[in-house]
Amino acid sequence: QVQLLESGPGLVKPSETLFLTCTVSGASISSHYWSWIRQPPGKGLESIGYTYYSGSTSYNPSLKSRVTISVDTSKNQLSLKMTSMTAADTAVYYCAKWGGSGDLDYWGQGTLVTVSS
């Protein structure tokens, strides 16, 4: 059974940097693509970016200058770093595993990140 669990601070101050981790069980981080997606309260889903363990990454053009996604194969974890956080970045952040057709077949439960002083 594939499971993903996001962890990180629930509250971040404006201008600070967000660090989130996604711990994967039931699947090897080295065998699939992995995504970060976010959802502001009451709104729709937005892709942040995705990565493969080899280091290949792709980011949402609107976030590219502030985002880094990486993989730690020794811990079977996915990470997200987002700089210069503002209130507009308040959202539930999800990690997700890719299936074979560009789909997202397993999702984490999500973690709410609030940006406020």
Add this chain to the structure above:
Amino acid sequence: EIVLTQSPGTLSLSPGERATLSCRASQSLTSNYLAWHQQKPGQAPRLLIYGASSRATGIPDRFSGSGSGTDFTLTISRLEPEDFAVYYCQQYGNSQITFGQGTRLEIK
């Protein structure tokens, strides 16, 4: 960036009725990399359909997907009470993932 436009924004139906949700892409999706996800309040999205028409593991056969190119449809043949939720289409193309804005399926 490939933009996905879903219609209608809200669909009001009764249990037992048939639901038809639409997703239109701003350009043709090569390989039909189009998926549908269901999201209930307070929960993460759940994959229903991948590759435009294949049901994900454990998804009831009342859910079906169809379409190709730029026009795709999710059909729920007979609505069950647990089907009332928000549905998102999602595509992978041009090295980007994008989502539609969602269709809210509500009880009439």
